[in-house]
Amino acid sequence: MFFNEEFETLPRPALEALQLKRLQSTLERVYANVPFYKASFDAAGIKPSIVSHLQDLQKLPFTTKQDMRNSYPYGLFAAPMDEIVRIHASSGTTGKPTVVGYTKKDITTWSELMARSFVAAGAHKGDIIHNAYGYGLFTGGLGAHYGAELLGASVIPISGGNTKRQIMIMQDFGSTVLTCTPSYSLFMAEESQAEGVDFKNLKLRVGIFGAEPWSESMRTEIENKLNLSAIDIYGLSEIMGPGVAIECIEAKRGLHIWEDHFIPEIINPETGELMPEGEKGELVITTITKQGIPLIRYRTRDITSLSYEPCICGRTHARIARMSGRSDDMLIIRGVNVFPSQIESVLVGIEGIEPHYMLIVDRQGTLDTLTVQVEISERLFSDEIKVLQALSRRVEKEIKDMLGVTCSAKLVEPKTIQRSEGKAQRVIDNRKLA
């Protein structure tokens, strides 16, 4: 089943010809409209016209999250603000988020790619889609929502949280498709037992899970506990949001990346050189139809590999492997992106707190936990318990306010956290994904 059979099954030569044409026009547009790209192409001595084959893409400089931060908030937009109809944002590496803008046409494209993704996952018109991705600045909720509506399914915009109510609604409304993070699906399964609800009696048929890394063994666990077919979806707000790539239900082996809108490359994160097909490296994506904020060779920092092998589903679009890690220090905690540097900037903002900290990430049952160890200093120390507890709570609240992630702050004795000597270890991640 396809949503847009013509484009999803376009023969490779035609697909690549379309990519080249779209790439060329994107390059002309960013060179003319985005000062950052004009400067970066000029600095590399490149004009958009040097791209006459897809392979020429390699000659262009990369775009990084830091570049987006330097252009905060709207510096990389290629369309005038009066054409921007939607703004989303995701975690930046420090206090400021990464901002993206969509034109009307971008929203139409995104909806179509998300609708294609639903169909690839086995959903169809008539399905009742229980969308538990967060609605708001995060792209997950609205991205899936618009795709579900375009598909013609009934979408329940439940967003995240309030698990008991989620379970009741899934049961009473007869939800057939679930969209959320994989760890939240397992949490719901756990909670449902306490509620006396058996997922085997629900009508759920398909689960579309993303926004955090997961594994094949987690897929087996989810499929057994929720009694549905679990599909991996990939996306990032910088590129679009959910629906950049998705597994097809026929193969469940690798995620088709919609190549008529994105050009994927895999590079060695150290050298920036292209990796041979099938080898692991950092995923780099160039958007070739986006108007609001087109990105050229955006370094996603996600580690995966790329395969052009034909797929049994009939789609001709390349497949990326399940994400196997990051080439930077970003953590994904209950679907929220967290950079240690963000925590650091919160801590230095609290008077008297030493900038020495350690993050301990664990998975208790099915949910991630974050513990922030902070050193007590003479200035902060009090002989009264309540003063120290108020300090812990303040750290927890400020982190929650800035990053949207719940953590537990733990005061430790001074000088017990390793000091920066070059690259200090700031994170202990005890989660086992494999």
Add this chain to the structure above:
Amino acid sequence: MKVEQISIFIENKSGRLAEITRVLSDAGINIRALSLADTSDFGILRLIVNNGAKASEVLKEKGFTVSKTEVVAVEVPDRPGGLSAILQALDRESINVEYMYAFVERCGGNAVIIFRFDETDKAIAALQAQNFNMLEGNRLYNM
């Protein structure tokens, strides 16, 4: 009328209390009274010793976080209602007790209660007005 107490931050991990007492013992410091307040993550050890300045110094050298606090040592008459009378006197003046701990005086045999108040001077005045016996710091340090 005020007594100097030292407080030490202790992480909840094994051997920390033993380490503190070893450091004090090596420095020839004698502990007169102590109390340990604990939470699930950390504890605060409060001590009255014969030489507070030296105790702070040797503990800080070993990397401990130490603070000094002024507390009040009140002698409690050894009869029913002894403590109650003290607390009532404080309550009349709306003085809050942040925490307290007790020990038994070696010479007199009376109980002594160490109080940490929100308003120390006001508490001392209230207790003096009611003729409660408060111990001088020196008497406690050299007991």
